Amino acid sequence: MTYIEAVDLRKTYTPKGAAPVHALDGLNLVVPQGTVTALLGPNGAGKTTTVKVLTTLIRPDSGTATINGIDVISSPERIRPMIGVSGQYAAVDENLTGFENLDMVGRLYHLSAKQSRERARELIRLFDLTEAQNRPVKGFSGGMRRRIDLAGALVMRPPVLFLDEPTTGLDPRSRIGMWDIITTLVGEGTTVLLTTQYLEEADQLADSISVIDDGKVIAEGTSDELKASIGGQRVEVSLVSLDDSTAAREILTRFGSTEPAVSLDGRGLTVNAEDAPAALQLILTEFANRGIQLYDAGMRRPTLDDVFLKLTGHTASVDGADNTDTDTSAQTQKAQK
Ligand SMILES: Nc1ncnc2c1ncn2[C@@H]1O[C@H](COP(=O)(O)OP(=O)(O)OP(=O)(O)O)[C@@H](O)[C@H]1O
Numbered sequence: 001m002t003y004i005e006a007v008d009l010r011k012t013y014t015p016k017g018a019a020p021v022h023a024l025d026g027l028n029l030v031v032p033q034g035t036v037t038a039l040l041g042p043n044g045a046g047k048t049t050t051v052k053v054l055t056t057l058i059r060p061d062s063g064t065a066t067i068n069g070i071d072v073i074s075s076p077e078r079i080r081p082m083i084g085v086s087g088q089y090a091a092v093d094e095n096l097t098g099f100e101n102l103d104m105v106g107r108l109y110h111l112s113a114k115q116s117r118e119r120a121r122e123l124i125r126l127f128d129l130t131e132a133q134n135r136p137v138k139g140f141s142g143g144m145r146r147r148i149d150l151a152g153a154l155v156m157r158p159p160v161l162f163l164d165e166p167t168t169g170l171d172p173r174s175r176i177g178m179w180d181i182i183t184t185l186v187g188e189g190t191t192v193l194l195t196t197q198y199l200e201e202a203d204q205l206a207d208s209i210s211v212i213d214d215g216k217v218i219a220e221g222t223s224d225e226l227k228a229s230i231g232g233q234r235v236e237v238s239l240v241s242l243d244d245s246t247a248a249r250e251i252l253t254r255f256g257s258t259e260p261a262v263s264l265d266g267r268g269l270t271v272n273a274e275d276a277p278a279a280l281q282l283i284l285t286e287f288a289n290r291g292i293q294l295y296d297a298g299m300r301r302p303t304l305d306d307v308f309l310k311l312t313g314h315t316a317s318v319d320g321a322d323n324t325d326t327d328t329s330a331q332t333q334k335a336q337k
C-alpha cells in the first residue's frame with residue numbers, strides 16, 4: 001500500500017517587486033509504507049515546500065497529495081493525527097525545559113497527565129537527553145534542539161514521519177545518533193520522508209532517493225541505481241609531472257569509456273570504465289612502459305555527487321558538507337566543460 005503520494009504539485013511564490021518563484025514545478029512522489037524516501041536537493045530546490053504541502057501547512061496551487069489514501073488538501077484534519085513533523089527550524093518552546101516541552105505536546109494531543117509524563121520520560125531516555133531534561137531549551141546546543149524537536153514529533157507515535165533536514169548542523173557523532181534513531185523507527189514500521197542536502201545521508205538511510213532541483217524530481221531510484229545510471233566506475237590517476245599530461249590523456253582515452261576529465265591543476269585525470277579493475281591494470285602497465293610516474297592511482301564507484309552533477313550540471317554539495325574527494329571530482333568535471 002502506498003502511504004504518501006504526490007502528483008504534479010505546483011506552487012509559485014510571487015514576492016512583491018520580484019520575479020515569481022516556482023518553488024514546486026510539477027513534483028511527483030511516492031513513498032511506500034514502512035520505507036524511507038529521501039528528497040535530495042540543494043538550497044532552494046523545493047524540499048521544505050514539499051514537506052509543508054504534505055503536512056498541511058500550505059496549500060499547493062495545483063496537484064494532489066494523499067497520505068494513506070486521504071486527501072491532504074481537502075481533509076487536513078484527518079491527516080494531522082497520522083503524521084509527525086520535525087522541521088528544518090526546531091519548533092520548541094525556549095522557556096520550557098526539555099521534559100516540559102514533550103509533556104506539553106502530549107497534553108495538547110489530549111493524553112492524560114500520567115500518560116503524557118510517561119511518554120515524555122520514555123522519549124527523554126530514547127534520545128539520551130536525561131541530563132538536559134530539566135534545563136530550559138534556550139540553553140540547549142543545536143544537536144540537543146534537534147533531538148528534542150524530533151522527540152516532540154514522536155510523542156503520539158505517528159505512522160508517518162516527515163523530517164526536514166534532520167541532521168543539518170549536527171556534529172558527526174550526533175548525526176550518526178540521529179541516523180540510528182531513524183533506522184530504529186523505520187524498523188518498527190514508520191514511513192519516513194526526509195529531506196537532505198547530504199548525499200551520504202540519503203545513501204545511508206533511504207530505500208529510495210528522489211533527486212530534486214527547481215521544484216521537480218529529476219531522477220529517482222536506489223542509491224545504487226542512481227550511481228549505475230551514470231555508467232560504470234571511475235579510474236583516477238595523479239601525475240608527478242605535468243610534462244606527461246598529453247601522454248597520460250592519450251592512454252586514459254584508449255582504455256576508458258569517456259574522454260578523460262582533467263583537474264584544475266592538470267595533474268589529476270579521471271575516466272569512466274565499465275570494467276574498472278581491468279582498465280586500471282592496462283593503464284598502469286602502459287604508464288610503466290612509458291616511464292610515466294604517478295603520485296596516486298585508483299578506482300572508485302561514482303558518488304551521488306557525480307549523479308547530481310551529471311543531471312544538473314552543477315554539484316549538489318553547496319555548503320562543503322561532503323568530503324573533499326567528491327568536491328575535487330566535481331571541480332574536475334566542471335573544469336572539463
Ligand atoms: N514564503 C515564501 N515566499 C517566497 N518565496 C519562497 C517562500 N518559501 C519558499 N520560497 C522559495 O521557493 C523556493 C524553494 O524553497 P524551499 O524552502 O522549498 O527550498 P529547500 O529545498 O527547502 O531549500 P533549503 O535547502 O535552503 O532549505 C526557493 O527559491 C525559496 O526562495
Ligand SMILES: [Mg+2]
Pocket residue numbers: 047048049088164
Ligand atoms: Mg528547506
